[in-house]
Amino acid sequence: MMQIRVEKRIVVSKGFNASIRIFTLLLSLVLVGILFAIYGINPLEAYARIFMNAFGSEFGLSETIVKMLPIGLCATGLAIAYKARVLNIGAEGQLILGAMAATWIALYSNIPSSLVGAVMLLAGFAAGALWAAIPAVLKIKLNVNEVITTLMMNYISLELLDYVLTGPWKGPSQRGFPLTDPFPSYARFPLIGGTRIHYYTLILLLVLAIILYVFMSRTRIGYEIKIVGSNPEAARYAGINVSKNILTVMLISGGLAGIAGVGEVAGVQGRLIENISPGYGYTAIIPAWLGGLNPLAALLASFFISGLMVGSDSVQVSLRLRASFVDVFNGMILLFFIGSEILTRYRILIEARGRKIWI
Amino acid sequence: MDIAASILAEAIRSGTPLLLATLGEIYCERSGVLNLGLEGVMTIGALAGFVATLATGSVWIGVFSAMIAGGLFSLIHAFTSISLGANQTVSGLALTMLGTGVSSLIGGKYVGQPLPERLQIFQIPVLSEIPLAGGFFVHDPIVYFSIVLSIMMWFILFKTRIGIIIRTIGEKPEAADAAGVNVHLVRYLCVLSGGFLGGLGGAYVTLFYTPFWKEGIIRGRGWIALSLTIFSLWNPLGSIIGAYLFGGVEVLQFYLQEYRVPASLLRTLPYFTTILVLTTGSIGFMRKRLGAPAALGKPYRRES
């Protein structure tokens, strides 16, 4: 008879935690590798190509960074929201709203050209934050589950985007395609020579990640957010305003996603298009958790996930692989990751034929 | 058939996948497990049903395969949330990613293929001629089945020992444990049946409602079903009302188009309605007594 027992772990080392996370990643790679093999693709070859394409060349690396910008911005914000146990799934919609706000500033406002860049960023932040504020207020006032409302807001923002692109904002010079006119050059973010990296956003991302890290680990509000996330009842008992903290993390995470949207229109596309985000807001959920809800670690994880996306994009044609395998991979990582979290909190004892094995 | 009846019939048709998925989720949540992976489960079911029908030429084999696929797929969530005691919200999200990802990976080559057979409509004579109410009697077998199922599931949940056990496990699992019930087993079975019905709901979309396969064909129905679960106050009979109301909203879009309202804005109607429904389901004093099962989302482990 085999028996499995679970006991609380008394001492947890940081090294053990980190190794579990890495093990999780490897396990997902192996399983997706099996999936490759089923499709008749040599997994080792596929991974080698993905890796080389993502990190092995100057072009690949720069493309990885281009993707890391929106994913990283969303992920660092989400990490903080999740730390407060506010499950914002709406980064995608918040990103789109940010992009729309920037587009309005670039094309329809009369702001002096020298200020347009800064105003776009501010407007993008505000739009994303406001879009996130709706579910936040519903949660605070009426206890409405934010997972579903933020998700519905994503669907709504997609239709809103479709509406402006097919209606009022459709570029007169675009021959009926659902695109806006290109932004004037003063509303475009400058690029690092020879790449598509819009360095305004890159600098902003790095600075914000560090600020958020310090914010969470050193400041009073960060402390309050952690208490709210661990036990909202205890937070209330300790005189902490739970609603205010929920609103704060929603505004921050929504605002950061909004900035990500600004970067996409002003830095990458130079106009608003239907497919402004191939699901960056959803993808960002993974690095947020993978980084253990730590903003800096989430940034690092974003870099990795972005590399995976770039690498897989480029092997799509050569290996005839659909890009959606990245979704599969992401789903698996996330499952294994939260599944393996149990190992950091509990020891598992397997007893079989008188022998005991501790995990 | 009069116009009112045909609108009702349309509403029922578009509400049926929601009804099936909601019924499954009600049992799942009544046993204390929140499955946010419903969107993924439905997508898997939609594809499995479509592919099996293409392969065998039999729509019923398709239906059956969809249920099996949905059930097996939801077992992943059962394992992480019940056996491992992991965060159910995140596990459900991961399941949705995995489900939509896997189906678009596998489903690529089926895009645009025509279905050899569709579910047949069985119009019930005489009854279908009744004004308005006739809208209930012009459907395929799955619609009839889903209505009968709602009533059966209501009866089981509130009138039988199995129902008492499920409700106890969702409220106070240690009480069921003390009575000698295997809490984890019952939760597994509830998640499994949620998977069966989610898969069936997905298959209803690809085998009848919009009989083809494309990526994202479920279009948020899984999430809508999740909010209907709350709206119905975890009661299978309530879910009938909720699902058809939603079906009605979707039908309404087509009728409103005549008034030259932009299509994209009309398409937001179900999503706004979901938020509204969720909000009304979340307020009110009754929520304390009729609200979510007390142990919803909490893993059960005996050792304290």
Next chain:
Amino acid sequence: MTTNENYLVEMRGIVKRFPTVTALDSVDFKVRVGEIHALLGENGAGKTTLMRILYGMYRPDAGEIFIEGRKVSIGSPRDALRMGIGMVHQHFMLVDRLTVLENIALFLEGGLRIPFNEIRNKIMELSETYGLKINLDAKIWQLSIGEQQRVEILKTLYRDVRILILDEPTSVLTPLESEDLFKSIKKMANTGKSIILITHRLDEALKASDSITILRKGRVVAADIKPSEASRIDLVSMIVGKVLEFKPKAGEVIKEAKPVLEVDDLRVLDDRGIVAVDGVSFVLREGEILGVAGVAGNGQRELVEAITGLRKVAGGSIKMFGVDVTNSPPNKIIKMSVAHIPEDRLRYGVATELSVSDNLIMKLHKRFSRGVFMDNKAIGKEAERLIQEFEIVTPSANAPVNMISGGNIQKLIIARELSIKPKILIASNPTSGLDVASTNYVHWVFHRLRASGSSILLVSEDLDEILSLSNRIIVMKNGRIVKEFDRNVTVNEIGLAMAAGEAYDERMRNKVSGA
């Protein structure tokens, strides 16, 4: 292997280890047929753990169990029930939203159909035989605690158990209800059932049982003692071991001191929206300890939550230091130097994923910040100081709270609440789950706090605690204050007030409000 046929239950050499402690260390335990056997010991002595092993909820790490001389393996409560072993837990295993009948039906084995009529008839018969009255169609949340206990007992009797384990059955009952319970138990023993009574109350064991086994720190210190032959003093020292007893002096009744907390005609609803506190008025004066006695669930929890700002007040007013604080948010009340030791320590008291030091400064986190930043150095120092002073056992100040034991969590909470140097302390069952030494320490600290001029509202189910500390005592029943006593009162008098309580007149109310 043979064993004495007289014993219905025999447990031999039972060992149970938990990650941090050995809960049971080679314990032997025997019960005869038709005997009421008291399993006596302090909180944490291992009584419940031992019985959970007998009931199949825990697996022992070593040891054997014999039922009627036959060696058995009890893998689950289901197994236990089939062998005729039933248990009524301290926290009832009842589902609030189900009816009594449904709760009993859950407990039966059988097919899909529920034989409601059969159950009804048999329950009627059982409640007749043992004097356990119950309304089968009521929902559990509509019942009093005493009634709920009856449902629990009936559940096990329905399964024809021969061995019935009762875990601290009187802790939630009034003295009168306890009397009724003991009568029922006696009847059961007379029909040949064996009853195991888990208790930490010596008097109860002496009065109600045929035989006593005493556990201390996971070991049997005395077995099969006949109550008639036992010496009280010996038993006490066996239960608690050697401890230095701190005997606090109950304070004088203070009439002149100015009021610090004035509660007037307070009405508070519980989670279900039912009136839990129904027109309560009292005054807490500077430098006094006001004891609030009463059986748990009579509105004490809601009263405390209303005073500390955690629950909305439906009517009446609360004043602190002359300022109206009715429906003020918790942080405003904390700012007035009001500390709160909550009844439900895991619900309110701690954020378990965070470190011991983070939890220790939870109430004062604003004081431990410089500008927007937290002052980690000062926090570390304060944490070390409190850990030492209150002897909180933890791997380190940075270890998460979910790694320390329940008793140490309670010490952590008390340390934190006292660290804010409260002018008013609202304490709910402050010493539950603490060992004797820690309990004494807490009592000493309360004593010192009062001496320094602070006031304490002491809500406790432990009448000895209330009697030994309070200047005055009020008794709550059904959300009302039914009686006020000064300190010259006996446990029996308070007990009587806790049980009666229906008689409530205006005169009493005026007297209590100190008007």
